[in-house]
Amino acid sequence: RLVLSQARWLVSRDELKTLNESADRFAAVQGLRAERKLPRYVVLADGDNTLPVDLDNVLSVESFVHIVKERAGATLRELWPAPEQLIARGTEGAFTHELIVPFVRQRDGETERRRDRETVQPLTVSPSHHLTISPSPRRFAPGSEWLYAKLYCGAATADQVLREAVLPAAREIVASGAARQWFFLRYSDSDHHLRVRFEGDATRLLTEAWPQLQAALEPLLSDGRVWRVQLDTYEREVERYGGEVGVTLAEQLFYADSVAVAEIVARLSTGDAGMDERWRLALYGMDRLLNDFGFDLAAKLEVVKKGRAGFLAEFHANDHLHAQLSERYRTERKSLERLFDPAAHAGHALAQGLAVFAQRSAQLAPVIAQLQAAEREQRLTQPLTELVLSYLHMHVNRILRSAQRAQEMVLYDLLTRLYSARTAQASRSPQARAAAA
Structure with a gap:
């Protein structure tokens, strides 16, 4: 089975209000579930985090309603694979997992480089200040117009990474035109890290911005202050930031705030x-x-x-x-x-x-x-x-x-x-x- 995009459901403010005010929240959620044809397991997109919800579990449903009761809306995604579909198993049970398959292009002299230039067409995007992007893409894999790197380091060390590597590199990358804007945030899932995203021409991001960022990070990787660097897919939170127009402008706001x-x-x-x-x-x-x-x-x-x-x-x-x-x-x-x-x-x-x-x-x-x-x-x-x-x-x-x-x-x-x-x-x-x- 090939899944290109997980199913999504948008739950309105009125629907959330109805769930919260119902005398029997579990029954109300089951009604919504039947109306929307929701599967048993869904995921609540909760800002930077995701929360799995089991719609057959009363406690899970109560927690879900409590979290979303004050919101203007909520986005649910299917949980795929579902717990019973997990294939990685051990003595302690089933585990979620992912496989990352790298593709490396082998270059062989000038002929190969010339062939690359003649056959690979760079991706282009409209300038970020235009509001006519419709529909706006939601996912940007490495090699697209968004370069997204996770820099794994300690919580306190993150300041050093910003000061010694990210900020100097970002200044040069934007000044050279290899990126139009960038922003960062701090995150901690299994380990603390900085998430840094650059937006620009796809080819220049890979051939100029990424090498510059790598070079800036090399001293911190060598002494262990940064212990892993990982490229990932940037998934826009379109609904959270007001739709197609809103998310594009939010990224520009994040750029100004990140620099400051x-x-x-x-x-x-x-x-x-x-x-x-x-x-x-x-x-x-x-x-x-x-x-x-x-x-x-x-x-x-x-x-x-x-x-x-x-x-x-x-x-x-x-x-x-x-x-x-x-x-x-x-x-x-x-x-x-x-x-x-x-x-x-x-x-x-x-x-x-x-x-x-x-x-x-x-x-x-x-x-x-x-x-x-x-x-x-x-x-x-x-x-x-x-x-x-x-x-x-x-x-x-x-x-x-x-x-x-x-x-x-x-x-x-x-x-x-x-x-x-x-x-x-x-x-x-x-x-x-x-x-x-």
Whole structure:
């Protein structure tokens, strides 16, 4: 059996709401399953992760409904092969597995090289800033217009890899025209690694960008700081980022943010000072991005309250956690108010990092304008307020090097309290009281 693409099902916000509000969630899911002809085993595409769901298992169904209840939609994929179809077996049972088959082209002198040039046609794509890509490809294997490398290293070592290899190589690759843009994220499945993606002409990515990245990584491979480099297939999260137009613009946004974060990481102090700088700059970067989208205080508060609620639910927040978060805000309030005051930036200890975010804002301006236009023209499958939560999440992923989700919860809590305090202060101003009268 040859599977070119796994079956997918899009579940709408209304359907998810119905599942959550049903008195018998398991029965409601079975109704949806019959209506959509879902198999027993499906996979929930959960951001950067995937969650297998057994629709015959009550606990699995309850977990699934709990995870998706607040979402604007969800994407399900068939789980293939299903557990009973696994062929790799041992004394402990069946195992999932994959085989990677490399193909190596043997070159034999100039005749072979000339034949290659005459017979192999380079792949081309429209410039990434065009919004008329329809339909947009979802998967990009090595050799396509996206070069995707996984760089396996320690969580702390990832900063060194960014500073010493990825950022310098990316600058040269983009400057030479071998790639139009790039972005990275931190990830940990079985092992921690950086995921780095370059977009450009397929031929130049393989013949120029990939060798440059390899050369930059060689010293880190030699001393063991990077212990494996792997090319992989880039699978676009089209639904998560607002459809065909949205995902193309999201990649441009990720490019600007990746450059900014890599520049900031390269400037961080060592030790505890660097850790303190890191989360403060992450917080400022979140606020700055909300400002870049033109959100007023009320809209910003709505976005961060939603992000905060999701994380508090994920971490099963109790009175003790709420007390800790309150104490953290009281401790940091004055320093954060100064951080968010543009008049105080000139002499601020984080002035260099703040300047980098100003450059990011300038680079993002045309991208955000296109996103706003796409929303007005109903070319996005999700509202910008939903998409911004994903952009903020990816920003935090890039700048924080470990325990990102727990730290992201704290950042959302701090922003919620800061914005709430500003809202209350504004309501007490003479102008607000006069308007109310």
